[in-house]
Amino acid sequence: MINQVEVKNVYKNFGDVKAVDGVSLEISQGQFFSLLGPSGCGKTTLLRLIAGFEMPNSGDILIDNKSMDGIAPNLRPTNMVFQNYAIFPHLNVAENVAYGLRKKRLSKDEKLEMINKSLELVGLSGLNNRSSNALSGGQKQRVALARALILKPKVLLLDEPLSALDKKLREQMQSELRHLQRVVGITFILVTHDQEEALTMSDKVAVMFDGKVEQIASPRELYERPSSKRVASFIGTMNFIDAIGSKSGEKIKVENRILGKFELPQNQVSGNHVNNKLTLGIRPELISINPRKSKSADFIEGEIEEISYLGETTYYKIICGKDIEPLNVLTQNSFGQMNYKVGEKVKLNIDKDNIVGFSG
Amino acid sequence: MSKSSKYLKIFAFTYLIFLYAPTLLLPIFSFNKSQIIAFPLTGFSFQWFEALLYQDALHDALKNSLIVAISSSILATILGTLASRATTRYDFKGKQASLTFILAPLILPEIIVGVSLLIVLIQLGITLNVWSVILGHTLLLAPFSIIIMNSAFNNLDLSLEEASMDLGENQFGTFYRVILPLVLPGIIASLLIGFTLSLDEFIIAFFLTGTDTTLPVYIWAQFRFPKKLPATMALGTILLIVSLMLLSLSEYFRRRSRMLEDSIPNKN
Amino acid sequence: MKFTFNNDTKKGWRLLSIPFIFSLLLLAAPLTMMFLLSFWTQDYLTLDKTFTFKNYIEAATQPVYKLLFTRSLIISLTATFFTVLLAFPMAYFISFHGGERKALWLFLITIPFWTSYLIRMFLWKVILGYNGVLNSFLIWLEMITEPLTFLLYNANAVVLALTHGWAPFAILPIFVSLEKIDRSLLEASTDLGDSAIDQFFRIILPLSAPGVIGAALIIFIPTVGDYITPKLVGGTDGLMIANMIQVQFSKANNAPLAAALSVSSLMIVSFISIVFVLFNRKYLRRY
Numbered sequence: 047m048i049n050q051v052e053v054k055n056v057y058k059n060f061g062d063v064k065a066v067d068g069v070s071l072e073i074s075q076g077q078f079f080s081l082l083g084p085s086g087c088g089k090t091t092l093l094r095l096i097a098g099f100e101m102p103n104s105g106d107i108l109i110d111n112k113s114m115d116g117i118a119p120n121l122r123p124t125n126m127v128f129q130n131y132a133i134f135p136h137l138n139v140a141e142n143v144a145y146g147l148r149k150k151r152l153s154k155d156e157k158l159e160m161i162n163k164s165l166e167l168v169g170l171s172g173l174n175n176r177s178s179n180a181l182s183g184g185q186k187q188r189v190a191l192a193r194a195l196i197l198k199p200k201v202l203l204l205d206e207p208l209s210a211l212d213k214k215l216r217e218q219m220q221s222e223l224r225h226l227q228r229v230v231g232i233t234f235i236l237v238t239h240d241q242e243e244a245l246t247m248s249d250k251v252a253v254m255f256d257g258k259v260e261q262i263a264s265p266r267e268l269y270e271r272p273s274s275k276r277v278a279s280f281i282g283t284m285n286f287i288d289a290i291g292s293k294s295g296e297k298i299k300v301e302n303r304i305l306g307k308f309e310l311p312q313n314q315v316s317g318n319h320v321n322n323k324l325t326l327g328i329r330p331e332l333i334s335i336n337p338r339k340s341k342s343a344d345f346i347e348g349e350i351e352e353i354s355y356l357g358e359t360t361y362y363k364i365i366c367g368k369d370i371e372p373l374n375v376l377t378q379n380s381f382g383q384m385n386y387k388v389g390e391k392v393k394l395n396i397d398k399d400n401i402v403g404f405s406g
Numbered sequence: 407m408s409k410s411s412k413y414l415k416i417f418a419f420t421y422l423i424f425l426y427a428p429t430l431l432l433p434i435f436s437f438n439k440s441q442i443i444a445f446p447l448t449g450f451s452f453q454w455f456e457a458l459l460y461q462d463a464l465h466d467a468l469k470n471s472l473i474v475a476i477s478s479s480i481l482a483t484i485l486g487t488l489a490s491r492a493t494t495r496y497d498f499k500g501k502q503a504s505l506t507f508i509l510a511p512l513i514l515p516e517i518i519v520g521v522s523l524l525i526v527l528i529q530l531g532i533t534l535n536v537w538s539v540i541l542g543h544t545l546l547l548a549p550f551s552i553i554i555m556n557s558a559f560n561n562l563d564l565s566l567e568e569a570s571m572d573l574g575e576n577q578f579g580t581f582y583r584v585i586l587p588l589v590l591p592g593i594i595a596s597l598l599i600g601f602t603l604s605l606d607e608f609i610i611a612f613f614l615t616g617t618d619t620t621l622p623v624y625i626w627a628q629f630r631f632p633k634k635l636p637a638t639m640a641l642g643t644i645l646l647i648v649s650l651m652l653l654s655l656s657e658y659f660r661r662r663s664r665m666l667e668d669s670i671p672n673k674n
Numbered sequence: 675m676k677f678t679f680n681n682d683t684k685k686g687w688r689l690l691s692i693p694f695i696f697s698l699l700l701l702a703a704p705l706t707m708m709f710l711l712s713f714w715t716q717d718y719l720t721l722d723k724t725f726t727f728k729n730y731i732e733a734a735t736q737p738v739y740k741l742l743f744t745r746s747l748i749i750s751l752t753a754t755f756f757t758v759l760l761a762f763p764m765a766y767f768i769s770f771h772g773g774e775r776k777a778l779w780l781f782l783i784t785i786p787f788w789t790s791y792l793i794r795m796f797l798w799k800v801i802l803g804y805n806g807v808l809n810s811f812l813i814w815l816e817m818i819t820e821p822l823t824f825l826l827y828n829a830n831a832v833v834l835a836l837t838h839g840w841a842p843f844a845i846l847p848i849f850v851s852l853e854k855i856d857r858s859l860l861e862a863s864t865d866l867g868d869s870a871i872d873q874f875f876r877i878i879l880p881l882s883a884p885g886v887i888g889a890a891l892i893i894f895i896p897t898v899g900d901y902i903t904p905k906l907v908g909g910t911d912g913l914m915i916a917n918m919i920q921v922q923f924s925k926a927n928n929a930p931l932a933a934a935l936s937v938s939s940l941m942i943v944s945f946i947s948i949v950f951v952l953f954n955r956k957y958l959r960r961y
Contacts, residue, residue, distance in 0.1 A: 099861055119864045132862035136880045145876075146866030197866065410870070411771050418767045421760060422782060425841055428797035429786035431807060435800075443800050444810035485693040496686030504690060508697045513892060515899025515943070517916040518936050521923060522704035525711055525933065545700045548693060606790035609901055622792050629796055629906070642793040649788040 049111075050075040050233050051096065051201055056105030058091055065091040066102070067257030073201075073235065073250075078227050080236045080244040083254035084280065089237045090205055092254070096235065097203050098122045109200060125194035126203040130210065131186040133178045139165070140174035142189050146197045164192040167226065184215050191223075195230060202227075204236045208243060220247055241281045245269065253277050273316045275325060275404050284327045285373050291315070291324030291403060298403065300324060304346055304366060308398050317405035325404045330376035332397040335362065335386065345393040348373065350386055355379075362386070364394065429646070436640035443635055454640035464641070467624035471605055473536050474620055478543035479600030485544065486551025486596060487589075494559040505552075512549040519546070520613035527614070534616025542610040547603060551596040554660070558592025591659040598656035602649050621645075712933035719927070729934030739918070739935065743942065746914040749829050749904075750897040753836035754890050760837065761844035761889065766878075768845075769852035780849070787842050795906050798835040802826040802907065827909025835903050836893075844889040851885025852878070887954050891947055898943050915939050 051073040058066040066088045073079045081089040094100045096107055098119035107114045109123055125146075134142050143161050152160070165171050168188035181189065187207060194202055207223075208216045224247050227234045238244050244251045245265040252262045261273040272278035275286065289302035297309040305326070315324070351372055352363035362375040375394070386392065431443075439449035458464060493505050511519055523542050527534060562585065570580040608622040615623050628638045712729055715722045733739045768779045787794075801807045802825040809821035825831065855878065863873045897903075901916040908914065915935060922932035 097865060099864075119861070120867045120869060124865075126862070126865045128858045128862055130856070130858055132856065132858040134859060134862070134877065145863070148872075149867055193866065411767075414763060414767045414771060417763055418779075421764050424838065425783060426786050428794055428801060428838065429789050431797055431800060432789065432793070442805065443807065444805050445807060445814050446810075485696055488689045489693040492686045492689035496682040496689075498683040498686040501686060501690070504694050507702070508693055510697075510701065513895045515896050515916070515939070517899045517901050517919060518705075518708075518940055519701070521919060521932060521936050522708040523700065524923070525929060526704040526707050528929075529707065541700060545697065548696070602788070606792070608790070608792045622790060625790075625792060635800075638793075642789060645793070646789045649790075650785065653788055 048075045049073065050077075050109065051079075051235070052108040052111075053092070053096070054106045054108065056092070056095060056102045056107060058088075058095060058100060058102050064088075064257045066095065068105075069254075069257070069259050070105075071252055071259060071262060073233060075233055076231050078224065078234045078236070078247060078249045080238055080248040080251045081254060082238055082241060082244040082251050082280075085239055087254040088257040089239075089254050093126075093203050093205055093235060093237045096201070097124050097126050123200040124203055125197055125199040125201075126205065127187070127190045127194055127207045129206045131183075131190040131207075133181065133186050133189055135178055138174070138178060139170065139176045139181070139189055142178060143192045143196055145193060160196055164196040167195065167229070168192045169222075183211055184219065187211070187219065191226070195226075199232065201233045201235060204234060206237055206239070208238075209240070216243075223247060245281070253280065255280075269329075270400065271314065271316075271402060272327070275327070278327050278402070278404070283330050283374050283376075285330065285333075285371070287326045287328065287370055289324045289326050289403075290322060291405060292322070298324075300326065300401075300403065302326065304370065305396065305398070306344055310401060310403055314401070315403035315405060317403075323405065327402045327404060328373075328396060329400070330361070330374040332400050333373060333375045334395050334397075335364075335375060335377060335392050336384070337393075337395045345395055348392055348394050350388055350390050350392060353386065353388060364392065366394070432639055432643045432646060435636060436643045438636065441633060441636055443639070454636040455644075457637040458641055458644075461637070463619070464621075464624060467619045467621045470536055470539075470618045471621035474539050474543060474611070475601045475604040477536075477540045478547055478604050479597050481540070481544040482547035482551045482600050483555075483593060483596045485548045486555050487593060489548070490552050490555035490559050494556055494562075495564075509549045509552065511546050516546075516609040520610045523610070524613045534614055534618075536618045538614040538616065539611050539618070539620060542614045543604045543607060546607065546610060547600040550599055550603065554596040554599060555589065555592050557660075558589040558595075562588055591662040594659040595656040598652045598659070602652045602656075605645070606649070708933045709937055711930050712937045714930045716928055716930050721930075729931045730938065732931060733934050733938050739915075742913065742915045742918050743939065745829065745912075746898050746916075746939070747942070747946070749832050749836070749912070749914060750894055750900075753833045753840070753897055754894045756833065756837045757840050757844045757893055758848070758886060758889050761841060761848055762886065765845050765848035765852055765885075769849055780846070783845055784842050787839075791839060792902055794839055795835055795903050798831065798838070799826060799907050802831055802834075826907055827912065829908065829912045831907040831909075832904050832912045832914070835907050836897050836900065839903065840893045840897065843892045847889045847892065848882060848885040851882040851888075855881045883954065887951070891950070894950075895943055895947060899939060 049072045053069055053071045056066055056069050057064070069088075069092060081092060083089045091100060095102055096109075096114075098114065098117060098121075101116075114122060134145065137145070140161050143164060144157055147157055147160065161174065162171065165173065168191050170185065170188050170192065173185070178186070178189070190207070204223075208219050211219060220243060223234075223236075236244070236247065245268070248265055250262060251265055251268055253260045253268065255276055261268065261277050263271070263273075268277065268281055272281060272284075275284075278284040279286075287302060287305070289300050289305070291301075291310075292299045294309070296312055298312060298315050299307070299309055301307050346366050348364040348366040350362055351365050354361040358379055360377050360379055362377070363372045364375055365372045373394070434447070435443050436454050437450055437452070438447050439451040439453070440447070489505065489508055493501050520542070523538075523545075527538055532538065566584055566588075567580055570584045571577075575583060606622060607620075608626065611620040611623050612626065619627075625638055625641065628634045713725050713727070715724070715726060715728055764783070768776055772779050789797075799806070803809070804821050804823060804826070806821075806826070808825065809818070812818045813821065859877055859881070860873060863877045868876060898914075899916045900914065901920060904912050904914040904917055908917075919932045919935050919939075922928045922935065
C-alpha cells in the first residue's frame with residue numbers, strides 16, 4: 047500500500063507545553079485512520095499540523111511524498127471538518143458548499159451540478175437555499191462534509207466531528223461516515239476521544255498520550271493485544287493482576303496465587319525485560335461465572351460485591367481475595383438466565399489463552 | 407501576514423497619537439507660563455491653577471454642577487435599576503418597545519432633546535433652574551444606567567432568588583439580602599458614570615440652565631475671552647483627572663460585580 | 675392579538691412603569707409638544723395656535739435652511755465615513771493582533787474621550803487656529819513662514835474634529851462585532867482555499883457588517899444635530915442646522931420655526947437611517 051501521509055518525527059511546543067512530542071506515523075491511501083486519546087494528548091494539534099494551521103518546531107509532514115513544510119493550509123491537498131462545523135452563518139447551504147470552488151474556473155451549471163452531487167452524497171439533496179441558521183447539528187455536520195469533499199481533497203481531516211451530537215445521531219453518523227469514506231475512497235483522518243467511535247469506524251487507530259503515540263494498530267489488535275496498561279485501560283475495561291513471569295523458550299511462564307501456573311505466547315506479552323514482575327490483563331468478558339461445563343477444573347472462588355444491569359449485558363464486581371482488586375466481569379444477558387445477588391458466592395473461570403501480559 | 411500586521415501596528419500607533427493629540431495639550435498648556443497658547447513653550451508655572459481659586463462665578467458653577475450631577479445620577483440610577491430589573495427578570499409584552507423608547511436619548515441628537523424640553527418648560531411657565539437641568543440629565547443618563555445595570559442583573563442566577571424564597575425569606579428580604587448585595591457594585595458604577603457624564607454635559611444644560619450656570623456652560627462662556635484660556639485649560643486638566651479617577655473607580659466596581667457573579671457556580 | 679395579564683406582565687410593568695412614565699413625560703410629551711408647536715406661528719411673544727404648514731414651507735423653500743440641511747448631512751456623512759474608515763483597521767488590529775493586551779488597548783483608546791466634549795472640540799480650535807498650536811509649531815520648525823489660514827473655520831475643520839470626537843463610538847462596536855466572529859470560520863475559509871485577502875472580503879467584512887452599520891448610525895444620527903463643533907471650529911462656512919435651531923429659538927424668538935427645523939431634521943435623519951438599514955438588511959440578520 048502507498049503511504050499517503052507521512053509524519054516524520056514531529057515536535058510541536060506551545061510555550062513549555064510539549065503538545066506533540068516526537069510523533070512518527072504513516073497513513074496509507076484510502077485508509078480510515080483515527081487519532082485516539084484523552085483530551086490534551088496532542089491529537090488535535092497533530093491534525094492541525096497536518097492541515098497546516100500549526101507549523102512543527104521540527105520534523106516533517108509529507109503528503110504524497112511531498113513535504114508540506116512552509117505550505118499554507120489553503121494550498122494543501124487536505125480539507126477539514128471542524129469540531130463546531132464552522133458553517134459560515136452569512137451564507138446558505140449551497141453557498142457554503144460552493145465556498146472553495148470560487149477559484150476554480152467552472153461554469154454556473156458545472157458548479158450547480160457539483161453542489162447537487164455533493165449534497166446528494168451527504169443526504170441533503172434539495173436543501174440548497176436553506177439558511178445555515180436553520181440547520182440542525184446533524185445537518186451542519188453534513189454541510190461541513192459536503193463543503194470539504196466537493197474540493198476532492200487527498201486527505202479529509204475530521205476534528206471530533208461527532209462530539210456535539212446526541213448519542214443516537216452520533217451512532218447513525220458513525221456508520222454514515224464509514225460508508226461515505228468507502229464511497230469516495232479518500233483517506234480520512236479522524237480525531238476522537240471516544241474509543242468506541244475509533245474502534246467502530248477505523249481501519250487503523252493511533253493511541254496518543256502526552257504528545258506521544260503509544261500504539262498504532264487495527265481496532266481488533268488494539269482491544270485484544272494492547273501494548274501497554276495505559277492503552278488497555280483507555281480502550282474498554284481491563285482487570286490487572288500482578289504475577290511473576292519468566293522466559294522459557296518461545297513462551298512466557300506465568301505464576302500467580304489465584305490463577306496458578308500457566309504459559310503465555312511471547313506475542314501476548316509486551317515490554318522488554320521479562321524477568322520477574324509481570325502484570326496480567328484480563329478483559330471482563332473473558333471471565334465466566336459458574337460455567338456449566340468447564341474444560342479446566344481450576345475455579346476461582348469469589349463473592350459478588352456489586353451488580354450493574356445494563357440491558358444486553360450485566361457487569362459484576364467480584365471479590366476474589368484480599369490481595370487483588372475486585373475483578374470486573376461482563377456477561378451477556380439472555381432470557382431465563384440465572385440471577386445472582388450481591389453477596390452470593392460464585393465460581394469464576396478465566397479463559398487463559400487470551401490473557402495479555404505487561405512487563406516493565 | 408507578518409508584513410501586513412506590521413503596517414497595522416504602525417497605523418494603530420499613529421491613530422492613537424491622533425486620538426491623544428488634543429487631550430495632551432491640556433496639561434501642557436495649563437502648566438505653561440505664557441498667556442498665549444502656542445509653541446514654543448515659555449516655562450513651567452502653577453499660576454493658572456491658582457487663578458481658578460479667585461473666580462467666584464466658577465465656584466458657583468461648580469456648586470451647581472455638583473448638585474446637578476449628584477441628583478441626576480441618583481435619579482437616573484433609580485430609574486435605570488427599575489427598568490433593568492423589570493426587563494432582565496420578567497418576560498412580558500411591550501417590554502422591548504418600551505425599553506427601546508427609554509433608551510432613545512442615547513442616539514437622539516441632544517439639541518432636539520434640549521429644544522423639546524425647553525418648549526414644554528416654557529409653555530408650562532416653569533422657571534429654569536438647577537431642577538430643569540437635573541430632570542434633563544436624568545432623562546439622558548437613565549439609558550446609560552440601564553446598560554450598566556443590565557450587565558449586573560443579567561448574570562444574576564434566578565435560582566439564588568428561589569433559594570432565598572425557599573429558605574423562608576419574603577420578596578423584600580430576598581431583595582435586600584440577596585439581590586441588592588450582588589448588584590451593588592453595578593449600582594455604584596452607574597452612579598459614578600452618571601456623575602461623570604452629567605459633570606461634562608453641555609447642550610442640555612445650555613438650554614435648560616437659566617441663571618444657575620453649570621460648569622460646562624461656564625467654560626463655554628470663558629471661550630470668548632482669550633486671556634482666560636490658560637486658566638480654562640487648567641480647569642479642563644482638573645476635570646480630566648477627576649473624570650479618570652471616577653472612571654477607574656467605576657471600573658473597579660464593575661469588575662467586582664463581575665467577580666461576584668463569577669464566584670457563583672453553574673450560572674447560565 | 676390576545677393580551678393576557680399574567681404574573682410576569684404584572685410584576686414587570688410594576689417596575690418598568692416608573693421609568694416608562696418618566697420618559698413619557700420628559701421625552702414623548704416634549705417631542706409631541708415640539709411637533710404641535712411646529713404647526714403654529716409666533717410673533718414676538720404671542721403664539722398663534724392656528725394650524726399651518728408655514729414653518730415647514732419656509733424650512734423647505736428658504737435657501738439658507740436648504741443649505742444648512744444639506745451641509746449638515748454632508749458634514750455628518752463625511753465625518754461618519756472617515757470615522758468608520760479609520761476605526762475599522764484599529765478595531766481589527768486590537769481584535770486580531772491585540773493578543774493579551776486587548777483590554778489595555780481599549781482602555782488607551784477611551785481615556786482621551788473622558789475630557790469633556792466641549793473642551794476637546796475647543797482644543798481643535800486651539801490646534802488649528804491662526805496663532806494655534808499647529809501653525810506655531812510649523813513656523814517654529816521653519817516649514818512655513820506665514821500661518822496657514824485654511825485650517826480653521828470651515829466644513830473640513832468640523833469633519834476633522836468630529837472624526838476625532840466620535841472615534842470610540844466606532845471602534846468599540848466594530849471591535850465587538852469582530853470579536854464575535856468564530857475563529858474557526860477563518861480557519862475553515864483558509865482550509866477551503868482562501869488567501870488572507872479573500873478571507874477578509876468573504877468572511878470578516880460581511881460578518882462584521884452589523885458592527886460597522888451600528889457604528890455608522892451611532893455617529894451619523896447625533897452628529898447631524900451637533901451644535902458645539904460647528905460653533906467652535908466651523909466659522910460661518912461650517913455652521914450646521916443645530917446652530918440655526920438655537921438662533922431661531924433664542925435670538926430670533928421664533929420657537930415654532932425652530933421646532934419645525936428640529937422635526938424636519940429628525941425626519942431626514944430617520945429617513946436616511948431607515949434607508950441605510952434596509953439597504954444593509956442582508957447583513958443585519960441575526961447570526
